[in-house]
Amino acid sequence: MAPRVVVIGLASDFGCQVQMTNIEDHLLDVLGLIDLTYWQLASSGHLPAEYDVAIVEGAVTTEAHVEALRRVRETAGAVIAVGACAITGGIPAIASAGELADRYGCVYGEGGAEVACGRIAPMPVTAVIDVDYRVPGCPLDTDEFLRVLSRALQGLSGRIPEEPLCAACKTRENICFHDRGELCLGLVTRTGCGAKCVSLGRACTGCRGIAADANLDAAYALLASRGIPAEEFTRRLSLYNTLEEGCDR
């Protein structure tokens, strides 16, 4: 029997699910291997009671999300967290800094507190439940998603690259942003994206999270010596990594 797969979206812009539809070339191959019983973005049905693999996108922003995730963890044999929101809290997690009600007030004006009712400080899926596989990035990389899904279907371990991006960037022979005195977050950001942004001429924004191997202390020190103050580095990191350890100086 083909593994039953569900795709669930929490707080996000559904960009990762849109990326999944962009697999076009291979979507039918992949669909042939699984029984896609629920896809929030593409189906109108309800989440079934039983399934084998849950793909979860988005950050946790309500108590209901927390409850839903606990049920997902109990039901699914394997959980795959996809996208920055689910893995580092991503952009939604910016709101976790400071008083939550004030944030809603900023956006919705008076009555913001009412909107905020039932909402909690945004956090990643990984802060609520253990996940077996992770596909980081904003949005996810379709090749990596296919590789991770393949590993999940084979029952292999969930490996995620833990090195900073610079090595991969070097293999693309990009001109280093730091050579021009510009800040690029690749020096501490988890690799695996093939340095796409830098290759297209944009500095890394850190969407894949902080690499486990990253040396943040050294990065802060060397950037300071190159005239980039700690506050600026922190500000840039906080776009996707507000909740990551060591990004708060």
Add this chain to the structure above:
Amino acid sequence: MTASTTYRQLKANPYRPWPARITSIVDLTEKEKLIEMRLIDEAAREAFSFDAGQFVEVSLFGVGEAPISISSAPSKQGFIELCVRRAGDVTSALHQKQCGDIIGIRGPFGRGFPFPEMKGHDVLLVAGGLGIAPLKSLINHIHDDRHDFGNVTILYGAKNPSEILFRQQFDMWKHREDFELIMTVDQPDETWDDEVGLVTKLFDRIDVDPARTYGAICGPPVMYRYVIDEMRKKEMDADRIYVSFERRMKCGIGKCGHCGVGHQYACIDGPVFNYWEAMNLQEAI
């Protein structure tokens, strides 16, 4: 004939695994299986000869490769026996395989125990846990050439009785005159009537003639220093004490760099080193 000349003679790509058919699977413990296989290609099977202590790369396409020591004796040709602990993706997938399934094998690789040199001497073998696998190859090789050796002593330690590997064989050997075998466990159960404690404790029970004894040690990394200390206390020469190292390996042929230990590579310079060599390998022991 070394493995590299075998590859050259067969004009074989050293990265290309030879298909091998699994001919037998025995569950040893909850974590370990004894898997026996035969290379399907006749030329490769003929060319495949090895020393105790050498390893093969087991290849499962789609999953990857893992280096595993050969546990069968070099004196038994035609098949390869591996003792496989479920630890990573490859070994877990290997545990799912059935008799008759085809897997890939590359090798044999590395430098094993110096069997010809050991002949005519006493041998003291010390194993901890899964470390018994490569030593079993050496023990059985000695067994098949028993008249060429003096006293043969085997000290084997495991966490608990259920983790003792090859128990049937060893239980039989305990009563043999030509091998002295002492087993110990950290956590005994009610059935256990042998020693309790670390394998180093067993050194009190044995006599060693340092002038005519070779040592062979294999086990978890933490064990080496203590066992070597015991052997040195028995005044055994550093270059007659052999240890086998486990390191991360990808290629098995001295190229990918992962198994660097000090200034050497475990895959081609080892995995078996004598203690004098190992002492000169930084961060090895």
Add this chain to the structure above:
Amino acid sequence: MFFRVMDKARIADLVRGLSTEYEVIGPVAKGERFTFSVIEDPADLRLDFDTTILPPKKFFFPPEERMMRFRVADNEVVDDEAFASPRVLFGLHPCDINALLLMDNVFLGEFEDPYYKAYRDATLLVGVSCSPRETCFCNAWDTDEVHWGFDIFLTDLGDRYFVSVRSVMGAELLDRHVETSPITAEDTAEFQAVVREFKRAFPAKLDTSQLPLLLDAKFDDPVWDELGERCLSCGACSMVCPTCYCFDVRDDLDPDQRSGERKRVWDSCQFSEFSAVAHGQTFRESRASRVKYRYYHKQWGYLSKFERVLCVGCGRCTHACLADISPREVVTALVEGSEAR
């Protein structure tokens, strides 16, 4: 070896001529840096380049390379052919040619690597002289000169090249595609003057006295901890190094999961996972131990096998390291003591 002189303007003839038979690769500008790339127009070839971001190793040992295609069902190799089309690599500095000779020891020695060999056999090498930059220290390892390992070597004499021809193939191609003339005593004298000036132009020569021994004797030197604190563990040094050859191997399944490819990708000893075994133990856990291993292997591990150090002093890692860790600094710290830095 025989020698010719060639008018500098003729280089376009040579490139155009070679292009009829080979893919011609050489240094071209990329922003303010250079890369070895396919030459579409001879005018793009920049033999006045300083250095390239990646060394020529990418053409012999690509950053990501298919080793074989396989079928999952019966665990069978479908295709492991190594294929390389004929090409000429133009503009290798002596360090880069020497680096290839060092790579050859690994890939063409025991257990010959069929993929590397196919690329190596299919590629002709045209070297070119250079002038040392402040990051260069090839003279410390005697890799500032190259005596073999090339087909043709061009030494810049200003308006013309002093052409050293090492191989039959090099001689034939030169003969076929470009007008050259025999050397005169003046040409040779000028060649010598250029070489003397080249040697003089280096920054102070790096003291490498007893380096392999010192790596052991000072294995616990605090310098490694200092370097470990600074190192980003980004692996950029390994990628841009012309002699780093470590790789990881991974299997990627096709979307239908029935077949796939076994690939190798460049790896670095600076990553913590590099030495991790299946049950989780990592043999070089600390950043300091990983930085140290890079030097330990290059200056002693490789030397113990092949009697050469695994560094050619090209300076690429010095440029690539955001933390400003350079072999010059590390070697000096070991040889002269930390105070000397």
